[in-house]
Amino acid sequence: MKTVLWQELRRNEFEDALKADAVIIIPVASTEQHGRHLPVNTDANCCFTIAVRAAEAIEEFPVLVLPTIWTGYSPHHMPHPGTITLKYHTFVELLTQVAVSVHAHGFHKILFLNGHGGNSAVVDAMRTKLAAEERISVVGYTYWDLPSVPEEWKRISRSDKGFVGHAAEIETSMQLYLQPDLVDMGAAVWVPGVFGDPSTATREKGERLHKAAVSALVSLLRDYHSGRLEDSLVWRKEIL
Ligand SMILES: [Zn+2]
Numbered sequence: 001m002k003t004v005l006w007q008e009l010r011r012n013e014f015e016d017a018l019k020a021d022a023v024i025i026i027p028v029a030s031t032e033q034h035g036r037h038l039p040v041n042t043d044a045n046c047c048f049t050i051a052v053r054a055a056e057a058i059e060e061f062p063v064l065v066l067p068t069i070w071t072g073y074s075p076h077h078m079p080h081p082g083t084i085t086l087k088y089h090t091f092v093e094l095l096t097q098v099a100v101s102v103h104a105h106g107f108h109k110i111l112f113l114n115g116h117g118g119n120s121a122v123v124d125a126m127r128t129k130l131a132a133e134e135r136i137s138v139v140g141y142t143y144w145d146l147p148s149v150p151e152e153w154k155r156i157s158r159s160d161k162g163f164v165g166h167a168a169e170i171e172t173s174m175q176l177y178l179q180p181d182l183v184d185m186g187a188a189v190w191v192p193g194v195f196g197d198p199s200t201a202t203r204e205k206g207e208r209l210h211k212a213a214v215s216a217l218v219s220l221l222r223d224y225h226s227g228r229l230e231d232s233l234v235w236r237k238e239i240l
Pocket of ligand 1 (some may be wrong): 034042043115116166167171
């Protein structure tokens, strides 16, 4: 299978990807506590695997996935061990410089795919910042806010307690699907730093949630490549 991983390409292969009008995904995640039952790479693992599987599913144009930005904005998780956070402006600058570097090589379709709630506001704002200050057009989405995902997730993940959050049912289910050896379901309880009930998680639910996110991302990538997505973002045309 063709590789979709940016870090595995040789330099001439980037020229080929450029000629084929590749879309570039920059996964943005975190390294942070996820209760006593999930590993600290949960957000990075969910986000990266969704990006890679969507990229692999697209045949008609290349999609390349950068190495995950593994640390983000997580000051609210610092009371618990294992969390690594950046300061706000460091994080903004990191995202800026990575996107500027990708753009400098000629790529003009750049998507930030975020996997951590604490990063969402920053990733959303990068569209305006990069357009206004760097003359670069990007789009940014948090994977659970991709068009078509929320409805599917509401249907699948409704728990008895009616609430799904950090390290709870959704993330725990996806981790049971993606890296079950790192999950301790005996410790999957609602404790400080967990927001919701992880005990209702199952591997099967995780597989369905993950596949729903991958297919939503595939649709978005096609819309982005064809120009349909940016056509709908009228305000950016006024800046760039
Ligand atoms: Zn998480």
